[in-house]
Amino acid sequence: MSQSTSTMGNEKIKSSRRKFLKTAVTLAGATIGYTWLKSSKVLLFAAEPKDESLPYYGIVIDIQKCIGCGNCAKACKKENDVPVEPFFFRTWVEQYTVKNDGKVNIVSPNGGIDGFTQTVPDEDIFKSFFVPKMCNHCSKSPCTQVCPVGATYESPEGVVLIDEKYCIGCRYCVQACPYGCRFIHPVKKVANKCTLCYHRLKKGLAPACMETCPTGARMYGNLRDKKSDLVKFLKEHTTQVLRPNLNTGAKLYYNALSSEVR
């Protein structure tokens, strides 16, 4: 009697185990199958053809036109709610003063927002100019390559963006950017940078810095459209990117860039 009960118990266990295994395998198989069917793209990221119908943005900064008023940096902070505390900038202006003795004086008080006061006496100045800096929106950007979680990327429009929900705040990108264009947001604790006012571009508006530049020293445009003003400007002027030796594929071109600029 007792023996038969125990065999019955074993049978029960065996059949319920078989049931469990069956269900588990079915569920797992279904999930894997679903993932596979839904998009094999998830597994094959590399070399997606770029969407030709979207613009591919490039930027030009004309150093000869910049007057160092700091409106760009000011507007950027207001438009993008960049922390007002000093030394968090998505864009800023530097003044380079090359002295007669060959030494270079570089200043950027509060990113140029409060304007510049020339401290070098006139008779010592060989030449002086302003250099607005911002994200170069590189097509082969070091910052996106080092991101361990895929939280920063170049969008199909050629704008380097950050996924704030996915960023883990590890700062790899901050130290990878050769142009010093990234920082960690002091409140959100994630990386932050120029988005070329992506939210404005999507609504057909110009980025805030370009909207407020009084001399038109900053331009943006579609590099794909060979008839755009930007491409025309690039053809007609001798432009240069910053640190071309690093092969970052920068899409921010400077007109009349001096060799002193770093």
Next chain:
Amino acid sequence: MKFYIPPQLPRLALAFAIFISLFLVARHFLVPDTFGEYGHYRGASLIDNAKPELHYAGQQACFKCHQDIEDKKAQDVHSDIHCETCHGPGLKHVVSSKAADILKPSGREFCGSCHIINAGKQKSTINQIDLNKHNVGKNCTECHNPHQPWEMKK
């Protein structure tokens, strides 16, 4: 001839199959929906990045009401300066139409932020003023109309 398969191999293969399946199942739930849609990132993040609120309306929005200023400004040197360069972010004012919601800057310091003399500026780009010599003590707008600065007020 029959191959001899050691009995531990099928068991090992089963263990591998289970672990790989577990990995794939976990992966299915951990990888976000739109990851890989356009590249090695969350496709939905493009939408997130397009979301932030605007502050600057763009000068076409200004001209819908202030046609007269557009005509004045268009005549000469300040024509390329957009309204919000001086008046600050204007979307709030565009929505409310209240004068309190827009800046009306004046004063020597403000005009000087562009027009102050500095060796870094090209003389052909901008008229530069030495604030320590040019009509000290007077406000710029006492003589100049900011929308038509070349015309002197009487």
